[in-house]
Amino acid sequence: MAVIAFEKLEYLESGNERQQHAYATLKKYEVFNLLAAYDPILVGTVPIDIDIPGSDLDIICCAADLLQFEAYLIQNFSSMPAFTFKRLGARSAVVGRFMLDGWAVEIWCQDLPTTQQLGYRHMLVEYELLERFGPAFRQQVRALKLQGYKTEPAFASVMGLSGDPYEELLNLNYK
Incomplete structure (x- = not known):
């Protein structure tokens, strides 16, 4: 079985056309650079090549202080088209959504290491x-x-x- 380092985006660069487009979009807008302090990982259907038209780019992050992450999210991404954010549960997660080059991007943050999150x-x-x-x-x-x-x-x-x-x-x- 091929091993992919999902924690890094570079595998997308040699993937299918949609994976390459996702990679180029995330690089162009420096999304992972902006989120670097929060251990971002792209999860969902695009990384494993089962996405369909309309699939989004799901990025998970980890932050001990979700209110601080929420402020960071607003500061760095609120100018993106169609930006929204919400808190889920009793402050158990912060979710931001916006559009980039035809992709819906969703950033999901919990106080849980990204490699332990369900996604x-x-x-x-x-x-x-x-x-x-x-x-x-x-x-x-x-x-x-x-x-x-x-x-x-x-x-x-x-x-x-x-x-x-x-x-x-x-x-x-x-x-």
Whole structure:
């Protein structure tokens, strides 16, 4: 199985056309440079090549002080088109959204190391499944996503998993 350093963006540079466009966009606007102090990682469908039209660029970050991160987010990204932000739960996460060169970008920050956040953990399991089961499996997942399925439920459906798809995927944890 190919190993990808998802913590760095450079793997996108040699990826498919959409991955290369995502890489160029994130570099052009220095998004990861601006977020460097918060251990950003691009997660979701684009890194593992199961994105569909309309998929966004999901970036996870870690900050011990979410109010400070919120201020930083507003200071550095509020001038971006369609900028919005919200707090989720009892200050358990801060989420910012905006548009860059045709991409919806979502920055999700928690007081939890990025490699321990669910978005990252799900992506690793999904990547391992895609590598293990090959192109036909990838196409089945993508077909369900095109029908409106969210990523984890699409994987669970193709694999015949029952129960909560988010939990079931983590239970597979091939690492």
